[in-house]
Amino acid sequence: MSVRKEKWAPSETVSAHLILPGVLLVLVxxxxxxxxxxxxxxxxxxxxxxxxxxxxxxLVVGINKVFPYVVLDVRxxxxxxxxxxxxxxxxxxxxxxxxxxxxxxxxxxxxISAGAAFGASIxxxxxxxxxxxYSIPVFAFAGAVATLFTVMSxxxxxxxxxxxxxxLSGIIVAAILSAGISFLKYVADEQVSIIxxxxxxxxxxxxxxxxxxxxxxxxxxxxICTFLARDLNIMSLGDRSASSLGINPNRTRITLLxxxxxxxxxxxxxxxxxxxxxxxxxxxMRFIVGSDSRRLIPASALTGAILLLTADTITRAVLPTExxxxxxxxxxxxxxxxxxxxxxxxxxxxxx
Amino acid sequence: xxxxxxxxxxxxSFYFGKIKAIDGLSLTISPSGFWGxxxxxxxxxxxxxxxLARCKTPGSxxxxxxxxxxxxxxRKDLAKEIALVPQDFYINFSFTVKEIVLMGRHPYIPxxxxxxxxxxxxxxxxxxxxxxxxxxxxxxxxxSGGEKQRVIFARALAQDTPVLLLDEATSNMxxxxxxxxxxxxxxxxxxxxxxxxxxxxxxxxxxxxxDRLIFMKSGRVLxxxxxxxxxxxxxxLEVFGIESHVYFDEYTESKQVAFRxxxx
Numbered sequence: 001m002s003v004r005k006e007k008w009a010p011s012e013t014v015s016a017h018l019i020l021p022g023v024l025l026v027l028v029x030x031x032x033x034x035x036x037x038x039x040x041x042x043x044x045x046x047x048x049x050x051x052x053x054x055x056x057x058x059l060v061v062g063i064n065k066v067f068p069y070v071v072l073d074v075r076x077x078x079x080x081x082x083x084x085x086x087x088x089x090x091x092x093x094x095x096x097x098x099x100x101x102x103x104x105x106x107x108x109x110x111x112i113s114a115g116a117a118f119g120a121s122i123x124x125x126x127x128x129x130x131x132x133x134y135s136i137p138v139f140a141f142a143g144a145v146a147t148l149f150t151v152m153s154x155x156x157x158x159x160x161x162x163x164x165x166x167x168l169s170g171i172i173v174a175a176i177l178s179a180g181i182s183f184l185k186y187v188a189d190e191q192v193s194i195i196x197x198x199x200x201x202x203x204x205x206x207x208x209x210x211x212x213x214x215x216x217x218x219x220x221x222x223x224i225c226t227f228l229a230r231d232l233n234i235m236s237l238g239d240r241s242a243s244s245l246g247i248n249p250n251r252t253r254i255t256l257l258x259x260x261x262x263x264x265x266x267x268x269x270x271x272x273x274x275x276x277x278x279x280x281x282x283x284x285m286r287f288i289v290g291s292d293s294r295r296l297i298p299a300s301a302l303t304g305a306i307l308l309l310t311a312d313t314i315t316r317a318v319l320p321t322e323x324x325x326x327x328x329x330x331x332x333x334x335x336x337x338x339x340x341x342x343x344x345x346x347x348x349x350x351x352x
Numbered sequence: 353x354x355x356x357x358x359x360x361x362x363x364x365s366f367y368f369g370k371i372k373a374i375d376g377l378s379l380t381i382s383p384s385g386f387w388g389x390x391x392x393x394x395x396x397x398x399x400x401x402x403x404l405a406r407c408k409t410p411g412s413x414x415x416x417x418x419x420x421x422x423x424x425x426x427r428k429d430l431a432k433e434i435a436l437v438p439q440d441f442y443i444n445f446s447f448t449v450k451e452i453v454l455m456g457r458h459p460y461i462p463x464x465x466x467x468x469x470x471x472x473x474x475x476x477x478x479x480x481x482x483x484x485x486x487x488x489x490x491x492x493x494x495x496s497g498g499e500k501q502r503v504i505f506a507r508a509l510a511q512d513t514p515v516l517l518l519d520e521a522t523s524n525m526x527x528x529x530x531x532x533x534x535x536x537x538x539x540x541x542x543x544x545x546x547x548x549x550x551x552x553x554x555x556x557x558x559x560x561x562x563d564r565l566i567f568m569k570s571g572r573v574l575x576x577x578x579x580x581x582x583x584x585x586x587x588x589l590e591v592f593g594i595e596s597h598v599y600f601d602e603y604t605e606s607k608q609v610a611f612r613x614x615x616x
Contacts, residue, residue: 097445098445101442101444102444103444103445157369227463230458230463233447233451233455234455234458236443236444236445236447237441237443237452237455237504237507238438238440238441238442238443239407240402240405240407240436240438241436241438241441241504241507243405243406243407243436244405244406244407244431244434244435244436244508244511244517245431245455245456245458245459245511246427246428246429246430246431246432246458246459247427247458248427286445286446290446290447290448290451291445291446291447291451292447292451
């Protein structure tokens with residue numbers, strides 16, 4: 001077996017799955033940025049963005065002087081944050097489903113959203129001034145990370161972590177945190193509406209700092225997940241097979257778990273809780289590109305970005321009043337999920 | 353130390369929490385041969401196979417593979433030496449059959465590289481051998497239990513290792529596929545000088561195929577030796593607590609075991 005042919009098989013073109021959604025994402029970003037109370041044409045949006053990147057003011061000659069401000073300082077940060085969060089939640093969804101060996105898992109299965117919500121509620125209640133406007137994201141992030149490590153320590157025994165105990169620990173911790181949030185709401189008095197609004201998720205008034213922060217975390221997470229994508233595939237054969245194929249299942253599981261949780265934590269902390277994206281996008285993409293994580297992760301990231309951005313644009317620019325994005329994704333995603341769940345269920349039963 | 357041994361286990365113990373699953377077990381396995389691992393449920397057969405494949409780490413004692421402690425190997429290198437076919441598997445994701453079998457080539461394919469022509473050739477060959485080539489593009493989730501088990505077995509064969517560990521690998525299969533697979537394994541032993549260690553429930557299949565038997569009970573090796581020495585009425589009574597009749601069968605060309613019903 002030492003003789004190896006140098007000739008490599010034609011690689012299955014990973015890129016083919018990504019060109020279409022990639023182009024679509026750029027189009028959706030440009031069109032979304034143009035939409036809103038003030039309509040700006042796609043050409044003008046492109047000119048403004050290019051002038052912003054290159055610092056060439058000649059490109060924006062003849063465009064209303066307010067437009068560059070609207071595009072660059074108001075809309076683009078929100079549009080990009082929505083796209084990056086959509087990508088992040090979808091990547092985390094693929095990874096959680098893969099690690100927990102459960103196609104119905106999502107980034108919030110382990111109680112990470114409850115932890116973030118608890119942290120954010122405390123920040124809203126105590127209003128710590130030393131952190132300024134970042135008190136909520138910082139507390140939400142801390143809450144999410146603390147929850148992750150609580151859940152992991154609850155479900156580990158002798159250095160190994162099993163999928164079932166992870167899911168159970170997640171449910172228990174989330175239940176306790178939910179009670180805690182209810183208590184905080186009860187004592188919150190005037191701030192209760194702010195807490196409720198935060199819990200429903202929103203991309204309103206996002207800044208370039210939010211864009212850069214989410215981009216940094218989601219990109220690092222994406223690189224780590226891509227690096228371990230083939231290991232994640234093999235993990236779905238179960239620990240014994242994965243181990244006999246030269247993978248350390250426990251180390252791979254913990255690395256991916258922490259990575260996906262950090263992606264989730266940063267997304268939740270900037271945007272509040274946006275459900276169903278991390279569940280449905282990976283599920284949907286499995287039908288289209290198959291279950292190979294090497295294709296599934298990038299394809300889900302792009303599709304998640306497109307869909308969450310489209311949803312945010314609908315609430316911002318199409319609907320007469322802005323609905324919280326988390327409510328919209330749940331209202332559209334929930335029934336859609338019921339549909340694919342039922343279909344899958346029926347397909348499985350008829351196959352036997 | 354026995355220089356000829358492929359596996360050398362010295363006074364090894366393994367605990368599940370406080371429960372002792374393997375209890376001071378010592379065993380030497382010489383290369384090439386079809387070893388049958390027999391014993392009642394819960395005697396530690398699966399745990400022993402897991403320890404040999406380094407899916408678990410011994411609590412005390414050591415396993416040497418080719419004279420070197422198994423823990424000292426790089427995992428991917430060990431995966432080129434030892435393949436394990438588990439009994440229980442549960443694949444929840446829609447991978448195609450070919451994708452699963454190709455996973456067996458994982459130790460040979462560098463990260464981010466595509467499989468080589470040679471990898472694909474082995475995968476195709478193995479799928480032909482196990483008669484699963486006809487549904488290579490079907491999803492594993494759509495297959496029956498026996499078909500899935502053939503795919504899992506194909507994955508282990510694609511790993512192309514000198515040692516193959518089978519943990520009740522044929523338990524879900526129809527008899528014709530069970531025989532097919534055991535014949536493939538036997539050919540590997542006889543012409544490829546492979547070492548196969550198989551935990552089996554079916555005593556007569558073990559008798560027909562194995563040339564050496566290991567009897568286990570309560571986490572220990574009770575006795576070990578050639579089939580003819582080991583397969584006796586006395587041993588079966590001691591290991592399983594059953595009455596039986598052991599005889600030489602002309603058709604099988606090996607010893608076989610017969611049982612008698614007992615009205616209670």
